[in-house]
Amino acid sequence: MVERVNVCGVPIKWAASFDLNGVHFLECCWNCTHSGKWGVFHHTPDLCLIDGGQALGSQEISKMPSTWVYAFGFTVLPNAGTISAFITQKEIPGWYATLKKPSWCPPNWVFGPVWTTLYTSMGYGSYLVWKELGGFSDKALIPLGLYGTQLVLNWAWTPIFFGAHKMGLAFAELLCICGTAAATTVIWYPINRTAAYLMVPYMAWLTLASALNYRIWRDNKDKED
Template sequence: MSKQMKKAHVRRSEDERKTSTLQGGLSHLAQKEVVCNKMSQTRRIPRHFVLSSYPNGAPEEETYSNLRTIPDTTEQMEFNISSAAQVGRQLALIGDEFNRTYHRKFEDTLLDLAHGFTVSMEVASAWAPAVGFTLLPHAGGLLGSKITKKEIPVWYQSLQKPSWCPPNWVFAPVWGTLYTSMGYGSYLVWKELGGFNEKSVVPLGLYAGQLALNWAWTPIFFGAHKMGWGLVTLLLTTGTATATTASWYNINKTAAYLMVPYLAWLTMASALNYRIWNDNRNKKQPE
């Protein structure tokens, strides 16, 4: 009987020890489960967007120093989704406004460029006739300069000239100035008369005639060494230029005044041509 009681006591002790061990293991598992559940119900949000309380509703970004733990509940998830949707709408509005603003600026820039180009073309078209008329007399001067450069150092240098004869370097700038003034004067007359028409035949025809005679003097005097015929050409040029100035005076006084220095120079050139012809006509000139 005592042996049976001892065996029963030993079995009961072993059962209690197993039960205690099982309860301890279950308690440990329960604690682990609680910890895992808490860990699963919490999350760190290093960077996220929230709607600010500013009047314009612009989103602002939290910094890393503002980390916080948010329970992963259904309400919080819905709030996060709603916040993200609002942020998306705000960004879309900002993007649309940006596109509209810069699209308008781009269109305005293109319109300004087109307007500037149109104005430039209008200015260029308005000034083209003035430039053309002003440069026209220089064409004959440039052609004549090729002859004078060849003849002045040799033939012209050998001629007897009066003491009041201007130095050679004076002629180029003087003729350049006179060609410019008469050319611009012809533009003023052309513009005043409304272009080439019946009214402009006489004033512009006289101008063209004196200009042709002017261009012809250099080949005759310097090129052909015909001092007498050069004098005749100069006298004809002076007479035609005087008639041109008179016809211009009733049309545009400024244009007529621009011809006055030219007439004065033609008078001096005619006198110089006469003296050179008179002093050198009986001398044998080198060909």
């Protein structure tokens, strides 16, 4: 049986369980700044022995951040990109309204809910990967690094398109987002399939956004600053 709990802010994989003088113990292995070595947990756990020596009481363990804190943080983080909405508030009824758009362009009210949903989904996916790899370990460097890169590129698109009115540059930047997001999805798949699947709607929306960005750029080059 494999069970995961949170100690020292990172997941733990139980390796073995056994009974000693009528007391049930769980022997576990973790990967954190303490060592990545072995420790023994009482089932309750009223006592935790780290590296076979230092004892942590239940009060000290209770002070460690709960798993939901990390899940919430990772899930909400991508939504920081919505703060750029103040840029679009005046541009949508102004400059953007004057642009020629294809008939299949989604209505303006769709973009807010869609991006909130996609940001939340990919954020939770990043948490699953982070948890699966034991926190910010060496193994997490590339999977989370690619994710962070595409997220920063994503946040930069709105100021480029709506703020600077650089439709061509925004399209090129959007292609970079597609590339890094695709790489993130591929590298996440063997780590946590659920996380990779959570990126699929995002990839589909990026495809639509890229086509829309190109059409608007092609048909409105005279309105590009």
